[in-house]
Amino acid sequence: xxxxxxxxxxxxxxxxxxxxxxxxxxxxxxxxxxxxxxxxxxxxxxxxxxxxxxxxxxxxxxxxxxxxxxxxxxxxxxxxxxxxxxxxxxxxxxxxxxxxxxxxxxxxxxxxxxxxxxxxxxxxxxxxxxxxxxxxxxxxxxxxxxxxxxxxxxxxxxxxxxxxxxxxxxxxxxxxxxxxxxxxxxxxxxxxxxxxxxxxxxxxxxxxxxxxxxxxxxxxxxxxxxxxxxxxxxxxxxxxxxxxxxxxxxxxxxxxxxxxxxxxxxxxxxxxxxxxxxxxxxxxxxxxxxxxxxxxxxxxxxxxxxxxxxxxxxxxxxxxxxxxxxxxxxxxxxxx
Amino acid sequence: xxxxxxxxxxxxxxxxxxxxxxxxxxxxxxxxxxxxxxxxxxxxxxxxxxxxxxxxxxxxxxxxxxxxxxxxxxxxxxxxxxxxxxxxxxxxxxxxxxxxxxxxxxxxxxxxxxxxxxxxxxxxxxxxxxxxxxxxxxxxxxxxxxxxxxxxxxxxxxxxxxxxxxxxxxxxxxxxxxxxxxxxxxxxxxxxxxxxxxxxxxxxxxxxxxxxxxxxxxxxxxxxxxxxxxxxxxxxxxxxxxxxxxxxxxxxxxxxxxxxxxxxxxxxxxxxxxxxxxxxxxxxxxxxxxxxxxxxxxxxxxxxxxxxxxxxxxxxxxxxxxxxxxxxxxxxxxxx
Numbered sequence: 323x324x325x326x327x328x329x330x331x332x333x334x335x336x337x338x339x340x341x342x343x344x345x346x347x348x349x350x351x352x353x354x355x356x357x358x359x360x361x362x363x364x365x366x367x368x369x370x371x372x373x374x375x376x377x378x379x380x381x382x383x384x385x386x387x388x389x390x391x392x393x394x395x396x397x398x399x400x401x402x403x404x405x406x407x408x409x410x411x412x413x414x415x416x417x418x419x420x421x422x423x424x425x426x427x428x429x430x431x432x433x434x435x436x437x438x439x440x441x442x443x444x445x446x447x448x449x450x451x452x453x454x455x456x457x458x459x460x461x462x463x464x465x466x467x468x469x470x471x472x473x474x475x476x477x478x479x480x481x482x483x484x485x486x487x488x489x490x491x492x493x494x495x496x497x498x499x500x501x502x503x504x505x506x507x508x509x510x511x512x513x514x515x516x517x518x519x520x521x522x523x524x525x526x527x528x529x530x531x532x533x534x535x536x537x538x539x540x541x542x543x544x545x546x547x548x549x550x551x552x553x554x555x556x557x558x559x560x561x562x563x564x565x566x567x568x569x570x571x572x573x574x575x576x577x578x579x580x581x582x583x584x585x586x587x588x589x590x591x592x593x594x595x596x597x598x599x600x601x602x603x604x605x606x607x608x609x610x611x612x613x614x615x616x617x618x619x620x621x622x623x624x625x626x627x628x629x630x631x632x633x634x635x636x637x638x639x640x641x642x643x644x645x646x647x648x649x650x651x652x653x654x655x656x657x658x
Numbered sequence: 659x660x661x662x663x664x665x666x667x668x669x670x671x672x673x674x675x676x677x678x679x680x681x682x683x684x685x686x687x688x689x690x691x692x693x694x695x696x697x698x699x700x701x702x703x704x705x706x707x708x709x710x711x712x713x714x715x716x717x718x719x720x721x722x723x724x725x726x727x728x729x730x731x732x733x734x735x736x737x738x739x740x741x742x743x744x745x746x747x748x749x750x751x752x753x754x755x756x757x758x759x760x761x762x763x764x765x766x767x768x769x770x771x772x773x774x775x776x777x778x779x780x781x782x783x784x785x786x787x788x789x790x791x792x793x794x795x796x797x798x799x800x801x802x803x804x805x806x807x808x809x810x811x812x813x814x815x816x817x818x819x820x821x822x823x824x825x826x827x828x829x830x831x832x833x834x835x836x837x838x839x840x841x842x843x844x845x846x847x848x849x850x851x852x853x854x855x856x857x858x859x860x861x862x863x864x865x866x867x868x869x870x871x872x873x874x875x876x877x878x879x880x881x882x883x884x885x886x887x888x889x890x891x892x893x894x895x896x897x898x899x900x901x902x903x904x905x906x907x908x909x910x911x912x913x914x915x916x917x918x919x920x921x922x923x924x925x926x927x928x929x930x931x932x933x934x935x936x937x938x939x940x941x942x943x944x945x946x947x948x949x950x951x952x953x954x955x956x957x958x959x960x961x962x963x964x965x966x967x968x969x970x971x972x973x974x975x976x977x978x979x980x981x982x983x984x985x986x987x988x989x990x991x992x993x994x
Binding site: 561580587 | 828887891897
């Protein structure tokens with residue numbers, strides 16, 4: 323097979339595009355896809371300061387790499403989750419990458435800054451580990467971006483992530499979540515813009531990109547993710563993809579092109595500052611402050627009897643964007 | 659386990675409802691579900707004349723049985739598809755059922771009335787067998803209902819059928835089809851109301867009902883259905899259901915409750931009488947007349963060059979309700 327772009331011997335086939343590339347042109351193909359995503363959705367420009375949420379995995383490091391290659395002002399943000407050796411190594415590969423690129427990296431350690439780590443957060447309180455992790459990340463990403471004056475937060479969600487999440491949200495017709503699964507979420511009161519420049523690239527493509535670019539990334543899954551509901555949706559999408567290559571892309575990109583507009587009116591949450599931390603929330607206290615108070619055994623300034631119970635936690639889930647990480651115990655527990 | 663309704667020894671467990679029933683109460687449970695579906699969506703009343711599309715399978719015969727038991731005026735409509743022994747036997751069980759119930763049965767033979775059978779229709783022309791079958795059924799059901807003055811056509815689509823079809827339509831964001839997947843389609847110019855009273859019952863429930871009611875139905879699948887795309891969606895839904903019992907119900911019933919309204923504006927087709935047969939269509943000639951002319955090698959009165967080509971057939975698919983039967987070769991061929 324020949325490279326679609328330069329005609330040399332191809333090294334990588336992208337079945338969905340019915341195309342093959344040599345190594346150099348594959349790297350170009352990935353960067354072009356990122357660039358097109360950014361431009362077609364006006365995610366940000368070269369003058370904007372972009373905060374890239376990096377976990378040390380192939381997607382987020384690959385995204386950071388591509389943004390730097392494309393000449394964007396991309397600063398990394400690494401959140402230390404305190405998940406033992408897994409976190410130690412992800413922090414290390416992230417620091418090494420930043421040093422190698424001469425790129426700016428902001429580090430926040432959850433325990434140092436907020437008094438708990440993810441394993442503790444999952445054990446204490448009413449939320450699953452994945453739920454605590456997801457809401458901690460969303461909170462810290464936004465707060466750091468606001469505090470440091472960034473214009474936009476970019477995350478490394480790829481096509482497989484988005485298709486699986488969309489499948490889960492659609493199977494439950496969680497129309498508010500679906501409304502917020504667009505690759506760009508505009509800036510709102512106290513919330514910076516959120517973008518997903520890898521949304522057109524499959525997991526295979528982002529993995530091949532990281533490999534070809536010589537990025538040293540952490541390969542293993544988070545050790546706490548076992549049984550994560552998200553994985554079931556990935557399995558289902560993979561089975562459908564195997565039978566009809568292109569199903570994932572058709573599903574998520576079709577949503578972006580034709581589906582999303584039908585759900586726009588469902589994103590109705592009104593935001594006001596959390597009474598504890600000032601970050602935007604739909605209630606009196608934000609989900610992060612409520613979760614943190616529960617984990618630390620502290621009380622938020624609230625009237626008697628207003629406890630953070632399971633019902634409130636379940637309600638809160640419907641007010642939040644549901645990232646990959648949030649499909650944990652909490653949601654399976656709410657099953658039919 | 660005890661029967662939820664009468665406390666006797668249970669014979670059948672309905673996991674999704676976390677309930678079990680004795681045989682008698684299970685039959686009651688199914689009839690109640692049909693009755694509730696009919697009443698909650700005002701599908702029809704006891705004074706309406708209902709035409710039940712019966713294939714000889716468990717779903718349509720079970721539906722007919724339940725409607726008669728519930729005291730509705732339900733006439734059967736059997737369409738002879740000419741699929742060899744399979745059709746011979748389905749016709750026979752249908753006639754036997756009607757005779758046993760003393761119920762009125764209308765029979766239409768596709769070859770006698772319209773000059774072709776399904777195997778021929780699938781071999782000739784540009785449509786898949788399943789596509790020709792689906793559009794022939796929809797056409798004949800509506801036409802017979804109109805010609806005989808029925809108020810409504812009822813079909814035996816169950817929860818598994820609807821969930822799988824909805825999954826397929828959603829994976830492709832075929833918003834017009836999704837808009838028409840509601841359990842009731844209102845009467846329009848030249849189209850009688852269409853209803854699916856079994857939409858709350860799983861395939862297991864309809865099979866158990868037919869068995870317990872002693873209905874002799876044709877068990878085997880249509881011999882022409884092999885490779886039908888619909889089956890892949892059923893497999894995917896079954897895998898998800900196995901991991902999280904209730905997923906199918908949550909998906910389709912959630913659509914009915916919360917999703918469908920968002921798609922209502924997508925059902926925009928404007929209908930006018932077909933110049934050949936007078937039945938409603940979005941074009942000059944209806945899909946049935948075009949397909950039939952193609953199969954018979956006849957010409958419709960059309961200008962030179964206006965041939966029924968593949969592009970037109972593909973376009974037509976997007977103007978039509980997509981029932982189970984239409985997911986055939988034609989659609990897979992359009993894949994990415």
